[in-house]
Amino acid sequence: MSVVHPYRRPADDVVRATPWTLAGELTELSDDLPDWDYDTVLPLRRTLVVDGARARKEAGLEDDAGLAVSVRWTASGSLLRGRAWQEQVPPTDGVELAVEFDLPGRDLGGTLTLDFVLVLTDPGSTTSRIAPRRPGSVLWADRRDIRLRGDATQFPIVVTDFAEVGYPSDAPWMLDVNGGLEDAALGSLLLLVNEKRKSVVDVVTGRAAGDPARSAAVLSMLRSETLRGLVERAVVDEAFDVSAEYPTGSTGAVLQAVLRQHFDDDLESLRREHTQEPAYFAARIQAAAGLLKEET
Template identity: 50%
Template sequence: MDVVAAGPWLMATASEFVELSAELPDWDYDSVLRLRRPMRVDGLRARRSTGLGPDSTLVLSVLWSSSSSGLRGRVWQQVLPADDEMEVEIAFDLPGDELGGQLDLETVVTLGYRGIEVESAAAPTRPGSVLWRDVRSALLQGDNVLFPLAVADFQQLVYPTGASWHLELGQNLDAQALGSILLLANKRREAVVNALTSAGDPSDADRRVLSVVRSDVIRSLIERAIVDDVFDMEEDYPAGSIGALLVAVVRNTFPDRTLEMLRRERSHEPIRFATRLQSATDLLATA
């Protein structure tokens, strides 16, 4: 379909909008991404080229997803009238505490209602059918950001005082992951605190620490999924929930292995399983 002219993704800075780059090294969890995108859509030709009539409904939408948080959703949408051409400006904000890792922005034109004035038997029939699609990705802090971070003195908490970090994770699989996950760094481990707080512009030493922390955080999430008898990879967990996050992490880390295979290997060959995790998380591969 050649009736959509998509402009560049633009991101707000302190003084202007600039084109969204492939990496955002200055991003952090306190940031809010203000995004814009100019579009020009010929709604009439869009319908004719797909065999639809003027009484059909087409919808322009933007979907987002974050690799580190596992969160996703629809952030913007607009019905496209059956006009020759129309200018559209996509505009929305994404809160930083829902993001992390790779941010994917998917712009789609989908069928809302087929209508009765169909011009071709080959016209799409199913609501939600994708007629046009475009995906743009950006790495937030070079994929070094893990989860919302807090620095604390472990001697004042219940965690072992010699630990460098601890991942807090809620128990309710249906609860929203946002607000249920927190990476605590022990203030007495300066190398760890410095690496985590400098993730936007890490030194070589920081990268080594971040690689270890990232691998261990993924291990913690995988372990949680494996030992939780209630957790089920086939369950339809609410979008943005802890359950949905665990499903995403397991699938992204081990795309060729089932949860039962992982559970069995961890139970019978724990050392081999630990080695597999090192490989799957690229431990120190780019440090």
């Protein structure tokens, strides 16, 4: 299903990009990296050519409009995300840019999604009513999913009948966080999905491709609830220390990465907030997870 944007966008060929590669390798990056692990740094490389003048003209913008190309990454295994690279695009055609950045393995896991976008940073002096005006408006996009399949990378998901295992029979899912802080996260974190909730099962198993809006909503709620479960484990476990040296790939290391990515507060402040202002704490989890947030 095509997406209709409320503003003009340039033709797709205003950005021409080479395939993703790893530093020092000539072949295209595979969609599946079975030998990856948490100690592996991914040195990602790509070259692109951008027609900055044509992109502005076809979008109804003037030369003083600000455009930038950037790479956003999301890791399903760690629930972390961020911006890896960004460069401003001048109002000139044929601008060649070298995209180079490293992603540390400790922040990754599961499926790594790379979103390459050309976005508006400043609408400039355009008078066109159909030109993009909101900073962050996407004029061009390219997405790549890479499966990281090391021994400790996949966030385990099990589909089961909740009624048979004694869980609330109408609940769509439940995050089980058990084991010690130094235990491997692979064996301590388990996402249980109720097989009676077919629409949810279809989304987590990839069988709901025909309804992207519903899939996005379900995954957004699932990420929010999973983040809540991890953060609550961190704040209620008195043994957890955000500055401790936990083994790579352990539950403690995952909790540290989650807190550092999403919260500026110290751990004790989060613990007080969880106890004294639970409603506000829950709302902050939703905000940190970007619950049902529309991408621009």
